[in-house]
Amino acid sequence: MVTTGLGSSLAYLLSRAERSVNRGLAAALAAEDVTVEQWRILRALADGRGHSMGELAEAVLMPHPTLTKAIDRLVDRALVYRGHDPADRRRVAVFLADRGAELLARVEGAVAGHHRVIEDAYGLERTEQLMRDLEGLVRALDAPDSPVTPRSHARS
Amino acid sequence: MVTTGLGSSLAYLLSRAERSVNRGLAAALAAEDVTVEQWRILRALADGRGHSMGELAEAVLMPHPTLTKAIDRLVDRALVYRGHDPADRRRVAVFLADRGAELLARVEGAVAGHHRVIEDAYGLERTEQLMRDLEGLVRALDAPDSPVTPRSHARS
Numbered sequence: 001m002v003t004t005g006l007g008s009s010l011a012y013l014l015s016r017a018e019r020s021v022n023r024g025l026a027a028a029l030a031a032e033d034v035t036v037e038q039w040r041i042l043r044a045l046a047d048g049r050g051h052s053m054g055e056l057a058e059a060v061l062m063p064h065p066t067l068t069k070a071i072d073r074l075v076d077r078a079l080v081y082r083g084h085d086p087a088d089r090r091r092v093a094v095f096l097a098d099r100g101a102e103l104l105a106r107v108e109g110a111v112a113g114h115h116r117v118i119e120d121a122y123g124l125e126r127t128e129q130l131m132r133d134l135e136g137l138v139r140a141l142d143a144p145d146s147p148v149t150p151r152s153h154a155r156s
Numbered sequence: 157m158v159t160t161g162l163g164s165s166l167a168y169l170l171s172r173a174e175r176s177v178n179r180g181l182a183a184a185l186a187a188e189d190v191t192v193e194q195w196r197i198l199r200a201l202a203d204g205r206g207h208s209m210g211e212l213a214e215a216v217l218m219p220h221p222t223l224t225k226a227i228d229r230l231v232d233r234a235l236v237y238r239g240h241d242p243a244d245r246r247r248v249a250v251f252l253a254d255r256g257a258e259l260l261a262r263v264e265g266a267v268a269g270h271h272r273v274i275e276d277a278y279g280l281e282r283t284e285q286l287m288r289d290l291e292g293l294v295r296a297l298d299a300p301d302s303p304v305t306p307r308s309h310a311r312s
Contacts, residue, residue: 005200005202006216008287009181009271010287011174011177011270012196015174015178017174017293018170021166021297022170022171040162043161043162043165044161061168061171061172061175111165122293126289126292129289130166130286131164133285133286134170137176137177137278137286138169138172138176140277141177141274141278142176
């Protein structure tokens, strides 16, 4: 293993952990022919409200062009559909189709199973604490007045 | 914000945190025209030993074809060079060039600065604790007998 120096970088440790966990999730979702990104989209739409592409891109951590292609594929499989945003009929919104909701319900079992495996390997309380810590980190870094938002970085 | 449900997923929280932190690191590195992946490669080579492409791909979390292109670009900039692996002269290894070591030394200041900004925003002790927790998570998940390694997933 070559990790000299990299282990002292939070950015690197996050990337490594992210890869380990999402690799396991991807394997769990593969049985239903769903990718991690597709699952995120279905999950974000599960509140039953339509969401604009901008909202979705932010929520599922995908750049706009990639998201558009992913939505196209989900539309082809009749899992989501495009319609008018109820809040602003000039805007397009994406909605979860009934078939998407059924797939999501099936897939959630695999997702929960993957989470239990992590809790078994890492410990239930440690996993929950880590999730709270990650939420806190994102809040601290993405705060509008945070010194590490890209905007202020670009300015300096 | 649309995060319904996604906030209860460790995989998603890791992806969000990873993106926030690496975005800031990318901004800090941009001043030296270095990407996060290039920095990881230079850092992994900083031990002065040559490393095979396989070792590097694992260390810097890049798939083989992407790594090859990245190394080509670093060779073009005379920051790294390809040579014989001292341990096995039939194998090619990648080495840090003097110019790469000089760039790395300059860049490390930006990296340390980015880390300090995170420590200021999130707290020094919390940041250190989070790094230990992430190391522990990766160890727990990547252990050969772990039930979440891709290999055993594929088998189930």
